[in-house]
Amino acid sequence: MSFVRSAPRLICLMIIALGVALVHATSAFAQSDPLPSWNDTASKVAIVSFVEKVTGQGSPDFVPETERIAVFDNDGTLWVEHPMYVQLAFALDRVKTLAPQHPEWKETQPFKAVLDGDMKSLAASGEKGLVELIMTTHAGMTSSDFQKIVTDWLASARDPKFKRPYTELVYQPMVELLAYFRTNGFKTFIVSGGGIEFMRPWAEKVYGVPPEQVIGSSIKTEFRMQDDTPTLYRLPEVNFIDDKAGKPVGINQQIGRRPIAAFGNSDGDLEMLQWTTMAGAPARLGVLIHHTDAEREYAYDRDTEFGRLDKALDAAAITGWTVVDMKADWKQVFKD
Structure with a gap:
């Protein structure tokens, strides 16, 4: 008799439990795609397949978490680099500020x-002229002073085309990708030709990459006591250029492990992708972001001053690197 009396209550509890389970299942299904801003193309399949191979227990390509290192270029790979590198725009503004x-x-x-707005003559000054600009506008101050200048500039500067802060012009599909890799036990690093102290103040907030996982070009600094306060003073001398062949050197110096995944977008990333992928087992992933979307962003590759993709694009066909077609592979470019 007690079971009969309890039956309606048991049935109700079962129905409630089933409903809760269905809600959770539906929610999990809705959230099952870790890369919602990516179209279901071969590029996405290649990336997801790689992650599943190296993280799957029992997989012949399984890689322990301590060895799951993924490196990402910044300019043109994680955020916009046209009509010029963001750090160059910063340097030009600094020249105008300091001109008086x-x-x-x-x-x-x-x-x-x-000062004359003569970009043709500026380009003609070549690498020597650009280095002089950087040295003059980025040195002669403490590291903390420089960090504040960068932070204040990024808060007020606006991209000339999109009229938005540069930190809003990060690629939403790549932000998702960074999070996806970290969720799967990867340690993600930024490896950029840009200045390390230009990127560190905002990289964690924007990308989720802490300062100690940012590798970049640097100028020399020295320890100084100023008014009884210990400081690091920035000198107008090049310390390290983290571009092209410098990228593998910087990775080795700071990380001490060879990455198993590398993402870039230009010939400046060629050696980083070679260093990452041309090393045999375990499974390795090389990815190039190809700017093909003139409507939502820009379209460029072999014929551009900023982010030229020529030799690396040819190498991709030989090495089997994944080439992401921005127009075809991404549902959106920037976060709405």
Whole structure:
């Protein structure tokens, strides 16, 4: 008799439990795609397949978490790099800000070209001219002062095309990818030709990558006591250029492990992808972001001053690297 009396209550509990299970199942299904801003194309399949292979227990390609290192270029791979590198835009603005203190710049290149808005003459100054700009505008201050200048500039500067802060012009599909890799036990690093102290103030907030996992170009610094306060003072001398062949060197110096996945978008990333993928087992992944979307962003590859993709694009066909077609593979470019 007690079971009969309890039956309706048991049935109700079973129905409630079933309903809760269905809700959880539906929610899990809705959230099952870790890369919702990616179209279901071969590029997405290749990336997901790689992650499943190296993280699956019992997989012949299984890689322990301690060895799951993924490296990402920044300019053109994680955020916009046209019409010029963001750090170059910062340097140009710094020249204009500092110009009243340097009247001689009105007649001295490459500063004259910047003040006159003469980008042709600036480009003609070549790497030497650009290095001089960087050294002049990024040095002569403490590291903490420079960090504040960068942070303040990024808060007010706007991209000329999209009229949005540069930190909003990060690629949503790549932000998802960073999170997806970390969820699967990867340690993610930024490896960029850009300045390490230019990226560190905001990389964690924007990408979820902490400062100690940012590798970049640097200028020399020295320890100084200023008003009884210990500081690091930035000198107008190049310390390390983290570009092209410098990227594998920087990875080795800072990480001490060879990555198993590398993401780039230009010839500046060629050696990083070679270093990552041309090393035999375990399974390795090389990915190039190909800018093909003139409507939502930009379309460029072999014929551009910023982010030229020429030799690396040819190498991809030989090495089997995944080439992400921005127009075809991404549902959206920036976060709405």
